[in-house]
Amino acid sequence: MNDFFSTEGKIISATAPGRMDVMGGISDYSGSLLLQMPIKQTTTVSIQKRADGAFHFRTQISKKKTADFTIHVSAIKDRPLTAGGKIIKSVIGGDWAVYVLGCFLVLAKEKKVDLTGANVIIKSDVPWGKGVSSSAALEVATMNALNQLYKLSLEKEELAVLAQMAENRVAGAPCGLMDQLSSHLGKKNKLLPLICQPHQVDKPISIPRGIHFSGIDSGVRHAVSGASYSDVRIAAFMSYTIIALNEGASVEGLDEARTSGKWNKLPYKGFLANIPVSVFEKKYISLLPEEISGKDFLAQYKSSIDTVTQIDEDKIYKPRVCGSHPVYENARVNEFKDLLKGFKKQDDRQRALKQMGSLMLQSHESYSLVGLGNEFTDKIIELVEDAGPDSGVFGARVSGGGNGGTVCVLSYGKEGKEAVKEIYLKYTQIKKQKLYFFICVYLRYISFTASFPGVVTGRLL
Numbered sequence: 001m002n003d004f005f006s007t008e009g010k011i012i013s014a015t016a017p018g019r020m021d022v023m024g025g026i027s028d029y030s031g032s033l034l035l036q037m038p039i040k041q042t043t044t045v046s047i048q049k050r051a052d053g054a055f056h057f058r059t060q061i062s063k064k065k066t067a068d069f070t071i072h073v074s075a076i077k078d079r080p081l082t083a084g085g086k087i088i089k090s091v092i093g094g095d096w097a098v099y100v101l102g103c104f105l106v107l108a109k110e111k112k113v114d115l116t117g118a119n120v121i122i123k124s125d126v127p128w129g130k131g132v133s134s135s136a137a138l139e140v141a142t143m144n145a146l147n148q149l150y151k152l153s154l155e156k157e158e159l160a161v162l163a164q165m166a167e168n169r170v171a172g173a174p175c176g177l178m179d180q181l182s183s184h185l186g187k188k189n190k191l192l193p194l195i196c197q198p199h200q201v202d203k204p205i206s207i208p209r210g211i212h213f214s215g216i217d218s219g220v221r222h223a224v225s226g227a228s229y230s231d232v233r234i235a236a237f238m239s240y241t242i243i244a245l246n247e248g249a250s251v252e253g254l255d256e257a258r259t260s261g262k263w264n265k266l267p268y269k270g271f272l273a274n275i276p277v278s279v280f281e282k283k284y285i286s287l288l289p290e291e292i293s294g295k296d297f298l299a300q301y302k303s304s305i306d307t308v309t310q311i312d313e314d315k316i317y318k319p320r321v322c323g324s325h326p327v328y329e330n331a332r333v334n335e336f337k338d339l340l341k342g343f344k345k346q347d348d349r350q351r352a353l354k355q356m357g358s359l360m361l362q363s364h365e366s367y368s369l370v371g372l373g374n375e376f377t378d379k380i381i382e383l384v385e386d387a388g389p390d391s392g393v394f395g396a397r398v399s400g401g402g403n404g405g406t407v408c409v410l411s412y413g414k415e416g417k418e419a420v421k422e423i424y425l426k427y428t429q430i431k432k433q434k435l436y437f438f439i440c441v442y443l444r445y446i447s448f449t450a451s452f453p454g455v456v457t458g459r460l461l
Contacts (some may be wrong), residue, residue: 004058005048005119013046014144018126019133019182020215020408020440021399022191023333023363026229026372028176029306030326031271034194035205036178037213037440038186043124043137045100047145050117055104055227057097059122069093071101073115081105085170096122099135102170103142106162113150114308127436129221131398131405135171136179139163143349144184152216157199160184174230174308179400190202193337197271208343211353212411214420218376219431220404229401230309232322232370237306238297239323240272243284245301247420254303262303270305272323280327288320321369331367332359349412350389357395364397364407372402377431380407383423392416393423406438 017038024034050056053073058066071091076084084105088094100120109112120142126134143163147154154162160180162388167173167180177196190204207213244254247267257263257348263270277285295313304311311317329366336359337353346352364381367373384396384407392415399408411420424437 003122004056005046006050010149011046011048012145014141014148015042016137016140016144016183017042017186018137018438019179019186020213020406020438021131021133021178021182022213022408023336023360023397024178024194024329025363025367025398025400025403026176026232026272026370027326027329027333028178028194029233030240030273030330031195031197031269031377032273032326032330033337034178034182034196034446035191035333035337036182036186036194037191037207038182038188039126039132039215039438041124041126041132041438043122043126043134044122044435045138045141045145046121047142048119049149050119052117053115054117054202055101055120056118057093057100057120057122058206059096060124067093067096069097071097073117075416076101077108078116081109081165081169082172085172085265087348089172098144098171099138099166103139103146103163104168105170106166106317107143107146107150107152110162110165110381111150111152113146113152124197127217131402132215133179133183133400135167135173136163136175136183139166140180140183146404156185157181157201161199168308172389174233175401191337191340197269197274205337205341208340210413211340211343212413212417212420213418214409214424215399215406215436215438215440216380216409216420216424216427217406217436217438218374218380219433219435220374220376220406228371228403231315231317232325232372233306234294234304234309234311235319235322235370237274237304237309238292238301238311238317239288239319240270241301241304242287242319243267243272243275243323245269246284246287251302254305258303258305258307261307266305266347272301272326275327277327277331280324285320285324288323290320291316291318291413292340293317318371321371325366325370329363332363335359353394353410353412353435354389357389357393360395360408361437366403367398372398374398374402374404376431377402377404377407380409380423381429383426384409387419387423393419406436411428 057069163180193202268274294311387393396409
């Protein structure tokens, strides 16, 4: 790799971790409380400026294999972010380079950074498509390196927001802000409480001694840019429109909020998760259609305040289940948080663990109801339930966007940790392939200037 960089010019490197979605997941864009935790696997991005307008990226695929991507600034400079993303993705290798180059484009637009080209090396052991936020780790590491390279002094939440903008508007993936905030601000052995309204970060919660969160890779890749995730998100925002109009909001008011990004004057400040369960059940759930076509929704209700998705007139959406999910999920996550924070004072800790496990299982079931379930993640859940509390394993749920990816498992004590490993080994025998086992331990965020960066390699159990 030493022949990749010029012998002249500073090299800035930064590292960020993947994350485990313990509770909350897809409810981030609906304003739910989320509980997130970084994982041990990390991504490192090393950047050196060029003066000739060329961007040359290299990613480490294995110890002996790399992939390169090259584009000139003239092909993308001064174009709208979405258009720039399409150009990048049309070039071989652009499907992964777009997340990095997207950060450059966002900073050019938002911070007036002058793009003169760059050499970039990416090394990661955060696996792609496993529901542990590989794209966010890549964006956050890139943004941290660029923050130093261009001396921008970005605020903590601001850096995550800009990284999300790269994913939403350049890469074209409609993720919420959960992933970028978690990768950037996560702490060792703590759960990070987030409320994306738009980006409230609360004090990290220490995980009581004996409680462990692990991740079992289902072997099924998922993509946040996939149609099902987008459809669920669109349907949730459809539900919000119906509720807001029922509360006296106007279509013109919703359109104005969409354009301005200012939701504070909307009913429930624009977020489904702000609706109490009792109110939702009494006033709203009966208003939401079980199914509706995009064409019929637009004809009847006209608008959505979501800026990163577009309603497809030809598709059938499910507003009732997709609108219900964040309301109930927010209640589940808050109860889970209270049980965790009060765990040390519990007289009956076994009961508290069973309650937390039950909340995780309910969350997983709700993913299936909205259409983000998968037979292989369900199989892991089945193995967890078969093991049960007597073995120290209390619950589990799919992590992140669903439709495959990773299952987060709650266990207690040494016996529980060993039982989770046994579940992982049983599942690998069923799937008959190498799978990741994620440990929620985080080697703190690293940033440094170096002559040439070291290699970060992948690791399987």
